Amino acid sequence: MKYIIPFSAKSTAALKRNAFNLFHFLSDDENLSDKTSIENIAYTLQVGRDAMKFRMAFIVETVPELIEKLNIILNDNGKLEFLDDIFIGEIQENKNREKMKEVHKDIIKDWHSQGNLVKIVEHWISGNKLNWMFLYSGVMPNKISLPSYSFERERYWPNCTESFSIQNHSSGGYKELSSESRSIDELNLRKKTENDLIKIAHQILKVPLEKLDVNTNLSDFGLDSVSLVKCARGISNHFNFQITPAQLFSNLTIGALTSYMHEEYHKELCKFYSAIELLDELGVVEENISITSVGIDFNPNANKGNESVAIIGMSGKFPKSNDLEEYWDNLLLGKDCISGVPYERKGWMAYIDEAPEEKNIMWGGFIEGLQKFDPGFFGLSDNEAEIMDPQQRLLLTYAYKAIEDAGYNCKSLSNINAGVFVAIGNNGYDAIVANSGRELDAKFLTGYMPSVGANRVSFFFDLHGPSEPVETACASSLVAIHRAINEINNGVCDIAIVGGVNLIVTPYGHASLNKAGLLSNEGKCKPFSSNADGFVRAEGIGVIVLKRLSIAEKDNDQIYAVIRGSGVNHNGRGNFLTAPNPKAQAALLESVYKRAGIDINTVNYIETHGTGTELGDAVEIEGLKSAFRKLGYEKASGQSTKNCAIGSVKSNIGHTELASGMASLIKVVYQMKNEMLVKTIHCDSINPYLNLDESPFFVVRENQRWNMIKDKFGASLPRRAGISSFGLSGVNAHIILEEYLNDRADVKRAPLAKHQFSESDYWMNKKFDQPVSGALDVNKLNTNEDKNLFSKWYGKF
Secondary structure, eight states: OOEEEEEEESSHHHHHHHHHHHHHHHHOGGGOSTTSOHHHHHHHHHHSSOOOSEEEEEEESSHHHHHHHHHHHHTSTTOOOOBTTEEEEEOOHHHHGGGOOBOOHHHHHHHHHTTOHHHHHHHHHTTOBOOGGGGOOSSOOOOBOOOBEEEEEEEEEEOSOOOOOOOOOOOOOOOOOOOOOOOOOHHHHHHHHHHHHHHHHHHHHOOOGGGOOSSSOGGGGTOOHHHHHHHHHHHHHHHTSOOOHHHHHHOOSHHHHHHHHHHHSHHHHHHHTTOGGGTTTTTOOOOOOOOOOTTOOSOTTTTTTOOOEEEEEEEEEBTTBSSHHHHHHHHHTTOOOOEEOOTTOTHHHHHHHHOTTOGGGSEEBOOSOTTEEOGGGGTOOHHHHHHSOHHHHHHHHHHHHHHHHTTOOGGGGGGSOEEEEEEOOOOSHHHHHHTTOOOOOTHHHHHHOHHHHHHHHHHHHTOOSOEEEEOBTBTHHHHHHHHHHHHHHTTSOSEEEEEEEEOOOSSHHHHHHHHTTOBOSSSOOOTTBTTOOOBOBBOEEEEEEEEEHHHHHHTTOOOSEEEEEEEEEEOOSOSSTTOOOHHHHHHHHHHHHHHHTOOGGGOOEEEOOOOSOHHHHHHHHHHHHHHHHHTTOOOOTTSOSOOEEEEOTHHHHOBOGGGHHHHHHHHHHHHHHHTEEOOOSSOSSBOGGGOOTTSSEEEOOSOEEOOOOBOTTSOBOOOEEEEEEEOTTSEEEEEEEEEOOOOOTTOOOBOOOBEEEEEEEEEEOSSOOSOOOSSOOGGGOOSHHHHHHHHHHHTTO
C-alpha cells in the first residue's frame, strides 16, 4: 500500500532542510522501530504539521523507498522538479486565494479508494485544504516522534557598542572556648548552654555581651552567611558534636538554638557538662517512630479531583547543547559546560578591563546562537526582530518545536483551550537597544516586556486559554508548571504550553551576585562538595506540553512522564529576605506528597535545587531530611539506610535561574527514559555540613542504573522522583515526577518532522560588524584592534 508523505515550509531552503532532517533521522538505525512504520510517518506528517507556502510530497510504499527519494531531493543541486512520485510546488497567494478551500470528504475518499493518490497530492500542492483523516478508517495509525521544523538562523541584535560601566567584605575569626566539668540539674543545663552560646556569638560577631539576649535574631547583630558558618563551626568545636550551618540557620536565636540542642543532643550536652548521672532522672528515653508500609499510598483519597498530568512534548536548549539529545549526551558524559563569555558579547570585555578584580564574572553557562532568529516564519519584520528581547524569540521557536514534538499541528490548538505559562524576566536587552542610538518606536515596549513573551506565543498560535508570565526568581519554572497543572485540573485548560527561559546579555547581574559573595571563584558549580564556593550563572530554555493523563491516553499521545503532584509556598518572615528556610521547604514537601497520596518510600531520587553554596546546600538537605522523617520514611529491609539518590544538574551547566526548574525536569525525564542516574560532577568530597551519614540520601557520584522499587508483594513500582526549586526571595516549589510504564500499542501520535528554521543574526552591535558565535576564537578575529582586545581578555583566564 502506498502513502503520501507531505512536507511544507516558508522557504525552499527550509523545505530542503526539513527533508535533510528526516533523511538523517531515518538513516539512523537507533531511531527505527515498529512505531516508525511508513504508515505512522505519513499520518504524523499529514495531521501533525502546518501547511505552508512551499510544499513537497512523496508517494511511497516503504521507509527505504522514502529514504531513497529524500536522497534524490537532497542531491538535486537546488533544482526542485517533478520527479517520479515526487511533487513540489509553491502557493501563489493572490492567484490561488479563491482556490484555498477544503476538498469535500467524499471526493477524497473516492480518490483514495481508486488509488488515485496523485490527484490528492496535486490538490494539496496547489493550495487546497485537505482533511487527511478521511484517508483512514478503522484503527488509526500512530503519531510518532519525528524531527521538527528547521527555522532560519539570521542575526538580530542592536547595533551598539555594548559598553557597561561600574564598585567588597571582611571577616573576623574566633577562638575556641574551654569548658569545665560541672554537676547540674535540668534548668542549669539549659542556662549554661545559653551562656556558652552567647559567649560564642560575642566572640564571632564582636557584639558586646550585655547587648546579646536569648530572644533576638542573630541576624539583627550582623550575622551573615560567612559568620554563620563560623558560628556553626565554633559551636561544634566547643560542644564536641556537630551543629551544621543549616541547623543553626533554622534556629537563629540563642533561645531557639538552645531548645533545639536540648531536644536533639540532650545526651551529648549532659556528657559535656559532666552530668551523665542525671540521664535517668531527666527521663531520657529512645523514641519509637511509627512508619508506613513501602508501596502503599497512605492517603489514597488525597488526590481526588486532581488527576495526574502527562508530559507529551518537550524541546530545549542549554549550554553546549543545541537540542535535548545533546543535552542528555553531555550529562551522560559528565561534561562541564561552563565557558568564558562568548566573544559576541564584547561589551563585557570593557567592563572587566575597568574592574580586573571582578574575575568571577568572566564565565558562565552560555548558549550558542543567542542572536539567531527566523522572523519571517513568525510574521515579524527584521526591524521588530532586532529590538525584540531574544528571550521572546527563543520562546516562539521552542514553543513551536515542543508542539511539533507532541505531534500536533500548531493551528489545531486554536480549537481547544490551550494555556501558556512562561517563566521569564527582564534581562537588560532593553538597555542595549536604548543605547544603540536608534530611534525608538512603539515596538520597543512590546519587545522587552516579560509579559509579552507568553502573550506572543498565544498570539502566534491563536491560543485562547490563560497566557501568563511567571517571575519568582529561581523557582519560576516549577511555579509555572504548578499553575498550568492547577488550570488543567480546574478545567480551564485542555492543554498547556509551559516554558522557562533565562538569558544573560549584560554583566550587571554577575557583578551584583559577585559582590554578594555568591559566585564561584573557580567558575565551577560544585553542589554538595566540601569545596563548594558559590554558583555559576547560566542560560537556557526549556518548553514542555502538558495534558491531563486520561485525555492524553484517550488521544493516543506519546507520554514522556507523568507529574503526580506539585506545590508552592513561601518562607514567610524569615531571618532575612533572601535567606532559605528549611522548615518551609520541609513543610512544602510534606504537603505535596500527602496531597498527591504518594508514599515517600516509593521515591528514590531527588533532583535538588543544589546551587553549590555551602549554606544553601546544607539548608536544602536539612529540609529534605526533616520532610522524609515526617512523611514516614522507612529503611528498606536488608538494605543500607541510603535508598534515595540526590543530584544537581547545575554541576554540569551552571544555574539557569528562571529556567532551572526546566533544566532539572528534562534531566529527570531523560534519566527515566534511559533508566540511568547520571553523576553530579565536581563532588569528589562531600560537604560535611550535609550530615548525610544517618540520612536516607546519597549523592550520585558515578553513573549508575536507576533501579525500580518493589512493593511488599514484590511488584515493581514506576520510578518516582522529586524536583525542587527555591527562589531568591523565598518562593519554594516542588513537583513529583513518575515514569510512565503503560507500553500502549495504540499510540497514534508522535513527534512530527522537525522544521528547519532559516535563522539570521539579529543583534545591535555598532563596533563589530561581523557576528561571531560561540566562545572566543582567535582565528575569527580580523583586525589588530580585535586581536588586542582578545589578548587583554584571554589573558584573564
